[in-house]
Amino acid sequence: MQELVQRTWSPRSRLHVGDVAWERALNAGRRGDTWRTAFWEDNGQVVAWGWAEPDHLSLVVDPEWAEVAGDVLGWFQEYAPDGAVSVLEAETHLVAALEKAGYRADDDAPYFTHHRIALSDLGTPVVPDGFTLRHVQPDEVQQRAAVHRAAWSDWGPSKVTDEDMAAVMSTWPYKPELDWIVEAPNGEFAATALIWDDKIHGIGLVEPVGCAPAYRRRGLAQAVNLAALHALREAGATHAMVCPRGDDAYPKARALYQSIGFRPGARSRLYVRR
Ligand SMILES: CC(C)(COP(=O)(O)OP(=O)(O)OC[C@H]1O[C@@H](n2cnc3c(N)ncnc32)[C@H](O)[C@@H]1OP(=O)(O)O)[C@@H](O)C(=O)NCCC(=O)NCCS
Known part of the structure; x- marks a missing residue:
């Protein structure tokens, strides 16, 4: 997970290696048994992952493999059909996949500003x-x-x-x-x-x-x-x-x-x- 976050990081990324380290290490002992994590690989290199906790999804998708975002959302919807997904507005490849999969932005939800x-x-x-x-x-x-x-x-x-x-x-x-x-x-x-x-x-x-x-x-x-x-x-x-x-x-x-x-x-x- 960290290799993908770091390899694809840019100022347009929602997650930094510190986010993943902090959130997973701090909470795994109490909540880890409710999480699901899945990876998509090409020739042994992770090109996408999804982390569902359990009905909120974080995902990282290499922009070079933007089409895989739809697969990550499909995986998540299978067991969290009413789940929510967080992205940064600048992650346009993820926003496009979300809209294609029938999601809409919840403008009343709390948000974070980088x-x-x-x-x-x-x-x-x-x-x-x-x-x-x-x-x-x-x-x-x-x-x-x-x-x-x-x-x-x-x-x-x-x-x-x-x-x-x-x-x-x-x-x-x-x-x-x-x-x-x-x-x-x-x-x-x-x-x-x-x-x-x-x-x-x-x-x-x-x-x-x-x-x-x-x-x-x-x-x-x-x-x-x-x-x-x-x-x-x-x-x-x-x-x-x-x-x-x-x-x-x-x-x-x-x-x-x-x-x-x-x-x-x-x-x-x-x-x-x-
Ligand atoms: C947010 C928090 C870290 C502030 O700690 P703090 O030591 O009281 O902050 P400081 O005294 O250094 O405040 C510096 C500036 O932050 C802003 N600030 C801090 N507390 C504020 C408050 N309650 N309301 C409005 N502005 C505030 C002000 O601009 C302040 O400058 P000023 O006192 O000259 O107006 C503390 O309230 C806290 O731990 N909250 C819970 C955890 C949290 O929200 N952490 C931050 C998100 S990661």
């Missing part, structure tokens, strides 16, 4: 006195999982376990040097920003960012993002991207990224059957 920043001109990360910016150590799985749960419990308690985070931290292309935290004066992890570096394309994906509720609106998410972006630049990348919600039901994440200098580009779209 944002991008050049790493040539980054601001300086600043944290309040007593707080420390640093990257995670490989043996800090429990603290790393705890701050993730704290940041991602606004909608109900996060189900992410220490084991889930251990899986993330052992999944290619995770690097502790690109997983940054703000440590509070009491030693607690207060905020995090994780970046996944695609070495072939020189672009890192920021996914995810979080700040524990007790520490919010003090500039910590901004600072930890910037620190991770500086580390990404030192690792040789030229750009970073992030994909916050683009609809107005959840504006604070995109406000955060735009305050750092990320600029919006293409948006995702959810397609459902007519």
Whole structure:
């Protein structure tokens, strides 16, 4: 799956290697038994895949093999006839296949807007006195999982376990040097920003960012993002991207990224059957 994502990646792709690493590693332990994944190959090379979880489809199809998109949708429809499919609006070969297969865009669904920043001109990360910016150590799985749960419990308690985070931290292309935290004066992890570096394309994906509720609106998410972006630049990348919600039901994440200098580009779209 990752080989295809990386080989075909362009600014018009919905998925970066970091998306696949994060989503699959984080959730496989709790939800993996409900997923179905299928591959289409030519001479041993994967040219398309579909990942159904279970009634939402993500797919990657090599644009050189655009006709295979119809096969992926057919496979998905067999057991999820009312399922939904996410694509980036710029993935025109997938949009064409969806329309041909009888799907239409759901304009009321939440969506994500890709944002991008050049790493040539980054601001300086600043944290309040007593707080420390640093990257995670490989043996800090429990603290790393705890701050993730704290940041991602606004909608109900996060189900992410220490084991889930251990899986993330052992999944290619995770690097502790690109997983940054703000440590509070009491030693607690207060905020995090994780970046996944695609070495072939020189672009890192920021996914995810979080700040524990007790520490919010003090500039910590901004600072930890910037620190991770500086580390990404030192690792040789030229750009970073992030994909916050683009609809107005959840504006604070995109406000955060735009305050750092990320600029919006293409948006995702959810397609459902007519
Ligand atoms: C979004 C989140 C990371 C912000 O963390 P934070 O440390 O409070 O953010 P910062 O203090 O660094 O804020 C920086 C900028 O982001 C924007 N921002 C942050 N929180 C905001 C809010 N609640 N409403 C509107 N804008 C907000 C503002 O532009 C802010 O600058 P300002 O304070 O000068 O106005 C935090 O609320 C969180 O963890 N939420 C749940 C997880 C999440 O949504 N993560 C992001 C998507 S990957």
